[in-house]
Structure formats: structure tokens, C-alpha cells
Amino acid sequence: MIDILxxxxxxxxxxxxxxxxxxxxVEQFVNHNADAIVQNELxxxxxxxxxxxxxxxxxxxxxxxxxxxxxxxxxxxxxxxxLNMERDYFADQHGNLHIDxxxxxxxxxxxxxxxxxFIDTSIxxxxxxxTVKVTQENPSVSYIGTIVNNSxxxxxxxxxNPTGVLPATKMIEVTLVAMNPNIYINNDVLxxxxxxxxxxxxxxxIRESYWRQTRVxxxxxxx
Amino acid sequence: xxxxxxxxxxxxxxxxxxxxxxxxxxLTVRASDNFVSHYMGTIVHEEAMTATNIxxxxxxxxxxxxxxxxxxxxxxxSFVAISAIGSDTVLxxxxxxxxxxxxxxxxxxxxxxxxxxxxxxxxxxQTPVSQxxxxxxxxxxxxxxxxxxxxGPVHSNHILHTNGSxxxxxxxxxxxxxxxxxxxxxxxAHFYGGWEVGVDASVPTDMTHLIMAAVAGNGGAPVNTVxxxxxxxxxxxxxxxxxxxxxxxxPPDTVALADIAPTGAIHSVRDIHVYGVFNGQVTLHTTRNxxxxxxxxxxxxxxxxxxxTSFLGLVADQNVVIADNQANNNNVVIHANILAATGSMTAxxxxxxxxxxxxxxxxxxxxxxxxxxxxxxxxxxxxHGFSKRYYxxxxxxxxxxxxxxxxxxxxxxxWWE
Numbered sequence: 337m338i339d340i341l342x343x344x345x346x347x348x349x350x351x352x353x354x355x356x357x358x359x360x361x362v363e364q365f366v367n368h369n370a371d372a373i374v375q376n377e378l379x380x381x382x383x384x385x386x387x388x389x390x391x392x393x394x395x396x397x398x399x400x401x402x403x404x405x406x407x408x409x410x411x412x413x414x415x416x417x418x419l420n421m422e423r424d425y426f427a428d429q430h431g432n433l434h435i436d437x438x439x440x441x442x443x444x445x446x447x448x449x450x451x452x453x454f455i456d457t458s459i460x461x462x463x464x465x466x467t468v469k470v471t472q473e474n475p476s477v478s479y480i481g482t483i484v485n486n487s488x489x490x491x492x493x494x495x496x497n498p499t500g501v502l503p504a505t506k507m508i509e510v511t512l513v514a515m516n517p518n519i520y521i522n523n524d525v526l527x528x529x530x531x532x533x534x535x536x537x538x539x540x541x542i543r544e545s546y547w548r549q550t551r552v553x554x555x556x557x558x559x
Numbered sequence: 560x561x562x563x564x565x566x567x568x569x570x571x572x573x574x575x576x577x578x579x580x581x582x583x584x585x586l587t588v589r590a591s592d593n594f595v596s597h598y599m600g601t602i603v604h605e606e607a608m609t610a611t612n613i614x615x616x617x618x619x620x621x622x623x624x625x626x627x628x629x630x631x632x633x634x635x636x637s638f639v640a641i642s643a644i645g646s647d648t649v650l651x652x653x654x655x656x657x658x659x660x661x662x663x664x665x666x667x668x669x670x671x672x673x674x675x676x677x678x679x680x681x682x683x684x685q686t687p688v689s690q691x692x693x694x695x696x697x698x699x700x701x702x703x704x705x706x707x708x709x710x711g712p713v714h715s716n717h718i719l720h721t722n723g724s725x726x727x728x729x730x731x732x733x734x735x736x737x738x739x740x741x742x743x744x745x746x747x748a749h750f751y752g753g754w755e756v757g758v759d760a761s762v763p764t765d766m767t768h769l770i771m772a773a774v775a776g777n778g779g780a781p782v783n784t785v786x787x788x789x790x791x792x793x794x795x796x797x798x799x800x801x802x803x804x805x806x807x808x809x810p811p812d813t814v815a816l817a818d819i820a821p822t823g824a825i826h827s828v829r830d831i832h833v834y835g836v837f838n839g840q841v842t843l844h845t846t847r848n849x850x851x852x853x854x855x856x857x858x859x860x861x862x863x864x865x866x867x868t869s870f871l872g873l874v875a876d877q878n879v880v881i882a883d884n885q886a887n888n889n890n891v892v893i894h895a896n897i898l899a900a901t902g903s904m905t906a907x908x909x910x911x912x913x914x915x916x917x918x919x920x921x922x923x924x925x926x927x928x929x930x931x932x933x934x935x936x937x938x939x940x941x942x943h944g945f946s947k948r949y950y951x952x953x954x955x956x957x958x959x960x961x962x963x964x965x966x967x968x969x970x971x972x973x974w975w976e
Contacts, residue, residue, distance in 0.1 A: 339563075347568040354572045361579050368583065372590045379597045390976040398972070399956035402728070402752075494753045495742045503728065504751040555680075555974040558753055559730075 363520040367541055370516035378514040381464060381481035385510060388442050388466070393556025395421045396439055402503040404557060410487040411446040413508070425470045434472035443467040446488050454521070454538055457531040462486045485513040494558075506557050515542045592662060599659045603635055603676045607655035608976065610637035611678040614651040617641065618682065619969055624649045634658075644681065648972060651680045679975040686966045687959035688763055689872070689896040692729060692951035694925035694966070696762050701929050703727075703748070711923065711951030712752070716761055721748040729951070732758040762927045763964035764900045769824055769844045769874065772962040776822035783807070785819050788827035794843070796835030798858045803835075816841060823961025833873065834886075837894065842872030842960045848902075849875040853886040857894040861952045862921055871895040871922075872960030878902035881932065881945075883912045890916035891945065896923045896952070896960050903930025909944040910934050918945035922952045 393404040395418025407414035416439040419425040424432045425440070449463035461482050468476040490509040493499040519541045528534035610630045617623060624643035629636065637655040644650050654677045661672040688694055692711025698719055703709070705723030712729035713719070719733040730752040731737065739746040741754050776786040783790055783806045790807030796816070797803065804819065805811040816839040819825065827845040834853035843849065857869035871894065873879055879899045881887055883906070897904050897920070904924055906912065909931045918932055933944020 343563065350568050350572065354568075354575075358575075358579075361576075365579065365583060365586070368586050372586050372593070375590055376593050379593055383597070383600065393973075394975045395973055397957065399953075494750065501751055504749075504753075506753055555971060559971045 363522060366520040370519050370542075374514045374516045377481055378512060381483075381512060381514070384466065384480050385444070385512075388444075389508065389510070391417045391419065391442075394418055395437065396556060398559055400439070401557065401559060405502045405505055406441065407443070408489070408491045408502050408505060408508075410489055412444070413489045414441060414443040416441055419468070419470050420472070425468075426473060434470070436471050438471040440468070440470045443469075444489075446483070446486050448486075449482055454525065454534060457535045457538070459484060459515075459538075459542075460486075464488075481514070483512050483514050485511060488512060588662070596659065596661065599634075599657060599674055600676075603655050603657050603674045604976070606632060606635040606637055606657075607653050607676040607678045610639050610655060611651055611653040611680055614639040614641055614653060615680060615682070618649055618651060647683050647685050649682045649684075651678075651682070653678045677976075679973075681972040681974075682969055683972050684967055684969055686968055686970060687955075687963050688898060688925045688966050689923045689955045689959040689963050691925065691966070692923050692949070692955075694760075694762060694923070695929045696927040697929065699929045709949075709951070710953075711955070714758065714760055716759065721746065724748055726751065727754075728752055730754065732756070732760075734759050758968070760966045760968045762898070762900055762925055763966055764876070766844055766874065766876065766900070766964060769842060769962045769964060770826050772822045772824035773820075773826035773844065776820060776824055783809075786822070786825050788825070788831075789829060791829045791832070792825075792827050793832040793852075794835070796833070796837040796839075796855065798836040798838050800838040831875075832882075837869055837871050840868070840870045840961050842874055842962050844872075844874040844876075846876045848877045849873050849879045851879070851881045851887070851891070851893060852884060854892045855895060856892050857921075860921070861894065861954055862950055865954070867954070869894070870954075870958070870960040872898070872963045874898045874900070874964065875902065876900045878930070879904045879926075881906040881918065883907040888913055888915045890919070892919045892921075894921045894952075896955065896963060897925065898964060899926040899930070900964075901927050903928050904932075905930030906932040906944050912944055914941050914943065915945050917948050919948045919950070921950045923955055924949065 392415050393401070396404050396416050404416045406416065418437060419440045420435050421437055422435070424434045443466070445465045446462050447465065448460060450461040452459045452461065461484060463479055464481045464483060466478050466480050488511055490511070491499055491505040492507040492509060493504045494506045496507065499505055522541070524537045525534060525541065528537050613630065617626060618641060623641055626641040627639065629638050635655050635657040637653055640652045642650050642652070654675065657674045658671040659674060664672040690712065691714050692709060693713040695715045697717040698715050700720065702720045702722040703725040705725060707725035709725070709727045710729060713727060714732045716734045718735045719731065719737045721737065721739070724747040726749040728751050731750055731754040733756050736756050737754060741748065741750055773786040778785070782788065788806060793805040795803040800816055801813050802816050802819070803811050803813050820841040823841050825841060825843050828847070829845065830847045830850060831843055831845045832850045832852050833843065834851065834855050836856055836858055838858040855871070857867055859867045861867040873895045875898070877899065879897050881891055903926045932947060934942050936942045
């Protein structure tokens with residue numbers, strides 16, 4: 337009898353410790369998992385953007401070089417490229433049918449997607465939409481990811497100074513900040529005294545995945 | 560003393576925490592795999608770029624247009640193929656591969672995942688010198704200054720000076736430098752088309768193909784009757800495509816431009832004088848000087864009429880000179896692509912002639928040594944000769960006068976990565 341009671345007391349203590357540890361573990365696990373998901377999504381997003389930017393201006397005649405960049409805003413990028421000059425851009429879907437030398441366009445737009453509220457503070461999420469218009473094909477519009485910064489594209493001249501003149505743009509600085517707001521909220525967040533402190537506590541949990549690349553947006557702009 | 564119950568709790572929670580630890584490890588591995596995959600993708604891409612640059616270097620140094628080679632640079636292997644596309648274009652094609660271990664892929668295919676990347680680069684050698692709005696062997700110390708606005712490409716095979724804030728919308732290249740350094744804060748010039756130094760491209764002096772075109776056009780006709788001349792030639796162009804031609808001291812005759820330049824080329828070993836309203840496509844070449852005796856304009860202005868089909872090339876081995884005469888002393892308009900292979904485009908007696916208004920040129924200007932067209936006083940006003948208004952003929956970006964000389968310069972046509 338004493339043996340059983342002693343075991344239950346010790347076991348009870350262990351159980352309380354274990355539940356507490358489990359609670360922390362689950363919190364850590366969920367937040368780590370959120371980090372991993374964000375990182376994974378951001379990697380995919382950057383791969384798509386890199387893949388597209390590298391093709392900027394391809395096949396565009398030199399006399400149209402100054403027109404390659406059609407729209408250059410922090411939230412909106414549109415440019416010319418030739419995606420089906422040698423091979424159908426959608427050949428994997430329907431075969432090598434549509435080949436021409438007519439310039440095509442790729443467009444990125446950043447727009448407000450959602451607002452996630454945490455009591456008295458909030459996080460705004462922005463969607464990244466990619467539109468590919470290839471001649472002889474229907475426009476392909478796809479949502480490729482969610483980020484938390486809306487100033488994504490910065491336009492730089494040859495020596496890296498910001499420029500507002502489209503023909504002078506030789507580089508684009510792309511900045512993507514992603515975070516997953518679906519986290520396991522702890523008491524520090526819930527008991528924070530105000531929005532500023534609450535956001536500070538939130539940012540401890542929502543670790544950002546951050547990606548910035550300054551790149552020559554295609555050598556075709558520097559011919 | 561603590562009994563079996565405690566033991567069961569301890570063992571139970573040990574199992575639970577072990578499972579949790581495993582899951583956490585999997586997360587870490589997943590994040591690590593993700594990073595490695597992205598990193599390797601970047602490595603493969605950079606390797607492809609490097610291999611392409613090696614291929615381009617080979618094209619640059621050996622002028623090859625048919626070559627293949629493999630670069631093994633662990634963990635990547637690149638295959639580079641250099642091939643000719645047409646007579647003037649070279650394609651450098653690179654494919655780079657590497658392999659990584661990807662957990663998911665391995666479980667499905669029982670092998671490692673292959674990463675691939677490719678780069679295509681098209682280059683061409685020959686550029687009509689008319690594609691440069693401004694091309695000089697040396698600028699003779701003349702500065703581009705505030706108020707100068709240039710719409711086409713500019714090249715100097717020496718040093719190019721700027722002062723103040725001239726605006727260049729085309730690319731600016733120079734062999735020995737741009738002063739002051741465009742990257743330095745002291746340079747206020749606007750290079751909207753970009754700039755590059757170290758570009759070595761001389762004013763073309765080999766006119767063989769132009770002369771051969773004139774010879775071919777002349778056929779078996781006597782000299783001074785069709786495309787070949789050895790006496791001073793004066794051409795007064797008419798808007799209907801004819802030209803009043805004066806050869807030496809002979810009386811003038813009126814002929815169709817197409818009849819005396821069937822291949823688009825006229826060659827002379829004496830001076831050529833030109834003026835009038837030009838309608839046609841021809842390049843005039845002389846081993847001496849070309850004199851512009853009065854306005855010479857196209858039948859329609861290419862700045863306002865993109866369908867203008869007229870194209871005139873004025874190619875002198877020595878100088879292209881705006882004559883100091885009555886007709887040229889009150890503004891001069893020239894629609895032409897001008898090339899002074901060893902000399903200058905200049906105004907005759909530029910430092911002594913009266914103030915002559917504005918010299919307007921629509922086309923392109925290439926000269927071995929930048930020539931003067933006037934002088935200005937301390938206040939900046941013109942004291943002799945012309946002030947200038949130069950416009951790049953936008954058609955020159957893609958087409959040029961027939962048989963117009965080329966600059967041999969390896970240039971990028973298109974890049975895919």
C-alpha cells in the first residue's frame with residue numbers, strides 16, 4: 337500500500353513536470369515547424385522569382401532594350417522577355433506548338449492578402465501574384481506565396497544607386513520577408529501590457545525568414 | 560521504495576520524449592535539406608555562369624565559333640558548346656549538372672537527385688558604325704557639358720570627358736576611361752544607358768567591301784559614268800530620286816540615283832561635294848574629303864516619319880567638311896550617317912567664318928578625331944561657326960546605309976539563364 341501511494345506521489349510530481357515540459361515542447365515544436373514551413377515556402381518563392389528575373393529581356397532586340405522594363409514600382413514589376421523563341425514555354429503541357437519571336441511579358445504584383453489580429457495588434461500579409469503572358473497562350477496567373485513586406489522591388493542603376501528612370505535600371509534589389517503567423521502563443525504575448533510590447537513578444541515567436549538579393553536583372557539590360 | 564508505478568511513469572515519459580525528439584530532429588533535418596537544396600541550386604547556377612564566362616573568354620581570345628569542352632569542378636560538371644548561328648553570330652551554350660541526396664527523392668527513386676542549370680549567350684561581331692550615334696578615335700579634349708542630351712550609343716576609343724550634367728540615354732563606352740569616373744560622386748553626368756570602359760573599338764578604316772560593292776555596281780562601265788569616279792564629283796540630290804551630277808569640269812547631267820549606284824555604293828578617289836533633298840539609299844565613299852555645300856535632307860524627316868526609307872552614308876577616308884560658303888552661313892541641316900575614317904567631321908574655317916547659326920545633324924557621326932565646328936567666347940556664346948543640334952536617327956538602331964562600314968566588336972545580343 338505504501339509502495340503504491342509513494343509511487344503515485346512521485347509519479348504525480350513527475351506527471352506535473354512532464355505535462356509542463358510537454359507544453360513547452362509542443363510550443364517549441366509548433367513554432368519550429370512554422371519556421372520550417374516558412375523557410376520552405378520562401379525558398380520556393382525565391383526560386384520562381386530568380387528563375388523569371390534571369391530571363392528578363394531575353395530575345396528582345398537591342399533597339400527595344402530601353403523598353404524591356406515596362407513597370408518598375410516597389411510593389412509591381414513588369415518586363416518583356418521572349419519565352420517561346422526556341423521552344424514552347426508550355427511544351428510540357430501540350431507539346432512544342434507555339435513558337436514565335438513576339439515579346440512576352442512576366443509581371444509580379446504585391447497586394448494586401450490578409451490581416452491577422454492578435455488582441456490589440458496585427459500583422460498584414462501580402463500576396464505575391466505572378467502573371468505570365470506568352471503569345472499564342474492564355475495568360476497564366478498564379479499566386480506564388482505570402483510575405484509580410486510590401487516594398488519588394490528596388491530599382492538600381494549601374495553603380496547601385498536607386499533610380500526612378502526605367503531605362504537607367506540595371507539591377508533590381510528583391511527583398512522578401514516571410515513569416516508564419518500561425519504560431520503557438522504563450523503567456524508572454526497574452527499578458528503583454530500594450531500593442532508595442534505584444535508585438536515585441538510576438539516577434540520573439542514569429543521568427544522571420546528573410547531573403548534579399550541584389551542582382552543584375554539580366555545581362556540583356558547591359559548590352 | 561518508489562515502486563513500479565514510478566518506474567512505469569519514467570519509462571512512459573522517456574518513450575514520449577524520445578518520439579518528440581525524433582520529430583524535432585526530423586524538422587531540423589528538413590530545414591537543413593531545404594537549405595542545402597537551395598544552396599546547391601545556387602552553386603550549380605554559379606558554376607554554369609562561370610563555365611559560360613570561360614566559353615565567352617575562349618570566343619573572345621580565339622574567335623572560335625565551333626568548340627566544345629567540359630569543366631569538372633566538384634561538385635559540378637559543366638558542358639560548354641560554342642557554335643555559329645549564321646555568319647556573324649556565336650552561341651555559347653552551357654549545361655551544368657550536380658547531384659545531391661534528397662530524402663524524399665531517394666525514397667521514391669532509390670537514387671540521388673540531379674540538379675541542372677543552363678545558360679545561353681548569343682554574341683555578334685559586326686556592328687555597323689552607324690549604330691553608334693557618336694564614335695570617335697579621340698575626343699581631342701572636348702567635354703560633354705550640361706545641356707548636351709544624347710539619345711544614341713556613344714563610344715570614344717580614347718578618354719571621354721564630361722563636365723556638369725550632360726545626359727546620355729544610350730550606352731557610353733570608352734577605351735581608356737570616362738573622366739571624371741562615373742562611379743565617383745563628383746561625376747554628375749547622367750548615364751541612363753549605362754557605361755563601360757576598356758572597350759577597344761577603332762574607327763573602321765578598311766573600306767574594301769564598300770569599294771568592291773561600287774566596283775560591282777559599276778560593272779564594265781567606264782570610270783566617271785556609274786559608280787566609280789576619279790574626278791571631283793558634285794551631287795545635287797533631287798527629291799524624286801534623281802541627282803544632278805557634275806563630274807570634273809564636264810557639264811552637269813541628271814541621272815537616277817539607282818542607276819549610278821545599283822549596289823548602293825559610289826566610290827571616288829577625288830573629293831565629293833553633296834547637297835539637296837535625298838531620296839534613296841546609297842553610301843558615298845572617297846579616299847579624300849566629302850564637302851557639304853548646302854543643306855542635305857531626306858525627302859521625309861526620319862525623326863517624325865519612322866517609315867522614311869532614305870538612307871545616306873557619307874564616308875570619307877579623310878574629312879567630312881561643311882563648306883564655308885554663303886549657303887552654309889545661316890543654319891545647316893544634314894540628314895546622313897557621317898564617317899571620317901582618319902580625319903574629322905568639321906566646319907571649314909571654323910575659327911574664322913562668321914556666326915552661322917545651328918548645325919543640325921540627324922543620323923550618326925563617326926570620326927577618327929573629333930573636329931570643331933565653331934568657337935565660343937567667355938560667356939559661352941558662339942563667336943564663329945555653328946552651335947550644334949545633333950539627333951540620332953532612331954532607324955540606325957537596326958538598319959544602316961548600304962555597305963556601311965562595320966566595327967568589329969564582340970557584343971552581347973541576348974542572354975538566357
